[in-house]
Amino acid sequence: MRLMGAAQVPAPPGKVRMRLPQLREDLLNQLPAVQAGVSMALLDAVMARAAGTRAAAPSPVTVTVEMVSRFHRPGRSALLAEGWVVHANRNLCSCAAQLLDEQGRLVATASGTFKYWKQAESAEEK
Numbered sequence: 001m002r003l004m005g006a007a008q009v010p011a012p013p014g015k016v017r018m019r020l021p022q023l024r025e026d027l028l029n030q031l032p033a034v035q036a037g038v039s040m041a042l043l044d045a046v047m048a049r050a051a052g053t054r055a056a057a058p059s060p061v062t063v064t065v066e067m068v069s070r071f072h073r074p075g076r077s078a079l080l081a082e083g084w085v086v087h088a089n090r091n092l093c094s095c096a097a098q099l100l101d102e103q104g105r106l107v108a109t110a111s112g113t114f115k116y117w118k119q120a121e122s123a124e125e126k
Contacts, residue, residue: 001045004038008049011082016049018042020079033074034107039099040069043110046083047095051114054085054093059116062093067112077102091116 001007004020004027011017020027020034020042029035044067052060083097092113099108 001041004041006042006045006081009080014050014054015082015084016046016053017083018046018049018081020081022078023076031074031076033076034079036069036071039071039075039079039108040067040110042079042081043067043069043083043097043099043108044112046081047097047110047112048083048114050083050085050095050097051088051093051116054088056088057093057116058090059118061117061119062114063117065092065113065115067110069108069110071108072106073101075099075101075107079107086111 006018006020009017009019027038048062051062080100083095086094086096095112097110101107
């Protein structure tokens with residue numbers, strides 16, 4: 001996130017927000033608009049952080065098991081990603097996220113499953 005210039009910003013309880021205040025040239029595709037990988041990285045980050053910060057989380061560290069992304073319009077301004085938990089158990093957490101432009105228009109959405117990474121896991125389980 002630091003390499004892209006994104007940072008976590010305050011969010012309502014149960015949500016995580018990250019803002020990408022500037023779309024540098026190296027983050028754009030040929031349109032020019034935000035490159036899909038940048039959008040996906042933002043969506044993945046807010047979902048993973050939402051999973052790891054929920055009150056009953058068994059670990060603050062999560063790894064992405066799967067993620068589905070949908071792109072609705074080109075992102076051509078500062079971006080705000082917002083993620084939240086949909087359902088969780090002791091091992092896995094399902095999350096959703098959205099990416100909005102400066103005008104509050106939907107740029108992309110995602111859903112994903114995250115595994116809680118417990119430090120005591122053996123090498124075989126990892």
